[in-house]
Amino acid sequence: MKEAQKIFKTALEEGRTFVLEHEAKDIMKAYGIPIPAYDTAVTADEAVEKSKAIGFPVVLKILSKDVLHKSDAGGVKINLKNEEEVRKAFTEIMDNAKNYGKEKGIDVDLSRGVFISDFADMGTEIIVGVTKDPQFGHALMAGLGGIFVEVLKDVSFRLIPFTENDAREMLKELKAYKILEGIRGEPPRDVDSLVNVMLAVSKMIEENPEIIELDCNPTFVYEKGKGTLVVDARILIGSSEASH
Amino acid sequence: MNGSDADLFKDINPFFNPQRIALIGASADYRKLGNSILMNLLASEIEIFPITHSRDHVLGTKAYPNLSTIPEPVDLVIVAVGAKYCASLMPEIKKAGARNAVIISGGFSETGAEGAVLEKELIIAAKESDIRIIGPNCVGVSNSRLFNGTFTMMPERGNIAFVSQSGALGGMTIYTTRSKRIGMSKFASVGNSADVGIVEMLDYFRQDSKSTVIAAYIEGVNKGRELFEALQRAASKKPVVVLKGGRSEAGGRATQSHTGSLAGSTKVFDGMLRQAGCVTAPTLDTLFEICKLFDYQPLPRGRRIGIISNTGGAGVLATDAASDLGLEITIFEQKTRHELSQVLPPMASVRNPIDVVASGGRREYRIATELLLNDSNVDMLLVICAVPTFAGMTQTEHAAGTLEGVRMASIDKPVVGVWLAGDVGKPGKDLLEMNRIPCFDDPSLAALCMMRIAEYAETHQNP
Numbered sequence A: 001m002k003e004a005q006k007i008f009k010t011a012l013e014e015g016r017t018f019v020l021e022h023e024a025k026d027i028m029k030a031y032g033i034p035i036p037a038y039d040t041a042v043t044a045d046e047a048v049e050k051s052k053a054i055g056f057p058v059v060l061k062i063l064s065k066d067v068l069h070k071s072d073a074g075g076v077k078i079n080l081k082n083e084e085e086v087r088k089a090f091t092e093i094m095d096n097a098k099n100y101g102k103e104k105g106i107d108v109d110l111s112r113g114v115f116i117s118d119f120a121d122m123g124t125e126i127i128v129g130v131t132k133d134p135q136f137g138h139a140l141m142a143g144l145g146g147i148f149v150e151v152l153k154d155v156s157f158r159l160i161p162f163t164e165n166d167a168r169e170m171l172k173e174l175k176a177y178k179i180l181e182g183i184r185g186e187p188p189r190d191v192d193s194l195v196n197v198m199l200a201v202s203k204m205i206e207e208n209p210e211i212i213e214l215d216c217n218p219t220f221v222y223e224k225g226k227g228t229l230v231v232d233a234r235i236l237i238g239s240s241e242a243s244h
Numbered sequence B: 001m002n003g004s005d006a007d008l009f010k011d012i013n014p015f016f017n018p019q020r021i022a023l024i025g026a027s028a029d030y031r032k033l034g035n036s037i038l039m040n041l042l043a044s045e046i047e048i049f050p051i052t053h054s055r056d057h058v059l060g061t062k063a064y065p066n067l068s069t070i071p072e073p074v075d076l077v078i079v080a081v082g083a084k085y086c087a088s089l090m091p092e093i094k095k096a097g098a099r100n101a102v103i104i105s106g107g108f109s110e111t112g113a114e115g116a117v118l119e120k121e122l123i124i125a126a127k128e129s130d131i132r133i134i135g136p137n138c139v140g141v142s143n144s145r146l147f148n149g150t151f152t153m154m155p156e157r158g159n160i161a162f163v164s165q166s167g168a169l170g171g172m173t174i175y176t177t178r179s180k181r182i183g184m185s186k187f188a189s190v191g192n193s194a195d196v197g198i199v200e201m202l203d204y205f206r207q208d209s210k211s212t213v214i215a216a217y218i219e220g221v222n223k224g225r226e227l228f229e230a231l232q233r234a235a236s237k238k239p240v241v242v243l244k245g246g247r248s249e250a251g252g253r254a255t256q257s258h259t260g261s262l263a264g265s266t267k268v269f270d271g272m273l274r275q276a277g278c279v280t281a282p283t284l285d286t287l288f289e290i291c292k293l294f295d296y297q298p299l300p301r302g303r304r305i306g307i308i309s310n311t312g313g314a315g316v317l318a319t320d321a322a323s324d325l326g327l328e329i330t331i332f333e334q335k336t337r338h339e340l341s342q343v344l345p346p347m348a349s350v351r352n353p354i355d356v357v358a359s360g361g362r363r364e365y366r367i368a369t370e371l372l373l374n375d376s377n378v379d380m381l382l383v384i385c386a387v388p389t390f391a392g393m394t395q396t397e398h399a400a401g402t403l404e405g406v407r408m409a410s411i412d413k414p415v416v417g418v419w420l421a422g423d424v425g426k427p428g429k430d431l432l433e434m435n436r437i438p439c440f441d442d443p444s445l446a447a448l449c450m451m452r453i454a455e456y457a458e459t460h461q462n463p
Helices: A001-011 A021-030 A042-056 A083-104 A163-172 A177-181 A192-206 B002-016 B032-043 B082-095 B113-128 B167-179 B198-207 B224-235 B247-260 B268-274 B284-296 B312-325 B334-342 B362-374 B397-408 B421-435 B443-461
Strands: A038-041 A058-062 A076-080 A115-116 A124-133 A139-142 A155-159 A211-221 A227-231 A233-237 B020-024 B049-053 B077-078 B102-103 B132-134 B140-143 B147-150 B157-164 B184-189 B215-219 B240-244 B305-310 B380-385 B415-419
Touching: A001 A021, A001 A233, A021 A233, A038 A042, A038 A124, A038 B167, A042 A083, A042 A115, A042 B184, A058 A083, A076 A083, A076 B132, A076 B443, A115 A155, A124 A192, A139 A192, A139 B334, A155 A163, A155 B268, A163 A192, A163 B268, A192 A211, A192 A227, A227 B443, B002 B102, B002 B198, B020 B032, B020 B362, B032 B049, B049 B215, B077 B082, B082 B102, B082 B113, B113 B132, B132 B380, B157 B167, B157 B198, B157 B268, B157 B284, B167 B184, B167 B215, B198 B215, B215 B284, B224 B240, B240 B268, B284 B443, B305 B312, B305 B362, B312 B380, B312 B443, B334 B362, B362 B380, B362 B397, B380 B397, B380 B421, B380 B443, B397 B415, B397 B421, B397 B443, B415 B443
Parallel strands: B020 B049, B020 B077, B077 B102, B102 B132, B157 B184, B157 B215, B215 B240, B305 B380, B380 B415
Antiparallel strands: A038 A115, A058 A076, A058 A115, A124 A139, A124 A211, A139 A155, A211 A227, A211 A233, B140 B147, B140 B184
């Protein structure tokens, strides 16, 4: 995929091994992975205009090569419901980033402004990730988010590439699979659309083996027929091209 | 793929089907491995040429000072001399007519940097002379129909092919499978896998018509993708049951110091095994019990289980174990229940699990077995005998009844026994096992093995 390759080249030229959020979303979009509507803005006025186009509520996040962990830098503002809140959030994010830079003793690059995204409705929280195993190469991980991943380590793996059947089986292996089937009167979740996301990520890694780590976290799965959204995506690349 | 498959088979086959073997390092000293190996080799019908500098005869067999003095060409050479001599033997092995060598000797990469250099030299020398090698640092190979080229026992004759990354564990396993009368077709301990490793063994065993099931003990691998592909190829032809060593972090460390290879992340490894269509064994014992069930019985069409017992308690335990593991406790057809109620006493249960009660003997076991096997809601059958001697019964009559029922049923479905009561149950257990019905001491072990064959059948019948 030319799009992804261009983005990786820019990143490496800037000395980054991570891609910025809008770049990650551009790559996701190129592979047909459903994501909330998004845009970028470098001024408060532009942020307001773009937010209106996306529709409230929105999320604003700092976009800078110097900030990988955006929340730590006070660079994330969610559930912004109107123009005023967006304008205020933009200023705060910029101020926070400057202060974060002072603490770290770096001059944070603010020229890219902010990432704006539709504030997605809460769905069943899923994590889809990719790791590069020293023996087996790229493998995809799936699990239910929150305590299921963090405490119970309820995740399953398949080597990339894998089949649709593999993707379904790896979800069924999860102890928390019953939640996707719908429990306590909840309607079943849209497993088909989640499987499509997993297959698209597999294809992305196959075509871009320099990706060494990827997180679609959180990914929200909605009820059957209503799809899946990858709300946040993180992509890390190796400094030189490497394949399994 | 087919061309290279046939080539690989031809390359590896002399390890298991040689006509003449030379043993370098044959010894009369019972404390040397070269002595144990020679004793094992001499027990076979194959022509053996012991090589030793020190004697004309070893263990009553004419010995030779080197490979160039033996009168006939050999096709397999087993080497049990110091590590530093091994590389220089390769050209001689080639001249002696062999293209296959098993290097039993230790002192290579498993011992550190110096040994690693020796191993590298061995690999280069073997390549130059066009010799395929198994080992170094291994227990050897055996073919239970032909010869024992190891310093451990000959396995019982059977159909399970076993490849082990750990030599000692592989050798020990042969003792335990012998005592359980589990038969193997071929055994290979691959040691440091300097040339031939698990991947090549899997490709060979897959094509070996004498092996119906493959058991593999794997600790760590360097070429993960090749292993995955070999496992997938093999599992598409016959069941492959894998025990992975080095699962915990502590176990992982022991693995690294043990064979010098990486112990990978357990979760990725587990996912890889499932993706390859392999069956996982949680313990060493279950590795061969699962293999035995695959070998003895047909694959089930589904995971619906029928249970027969002569006590309510044992039936309940088996039902709990089976449903915990994901087997389905089936509901019998109306016809089956009706016929059972005609022959069983009123206090018996004609629902799953069937309880023929303690007075039920040969006749009841025969009828219940036949009816359940013919029931279209039953995919497999678990027969339990908890009280083999009740009011004048003989110890084997429940087993005999089960066997008669199996023979009378018109359909081939997997049947597994659980015979409790220790030594009192043993004659019945032996009778079933002799007739290739695996028989366990514990309902939960039986359920685990049945679940594994059901999963394999599901994966490979609807790909």
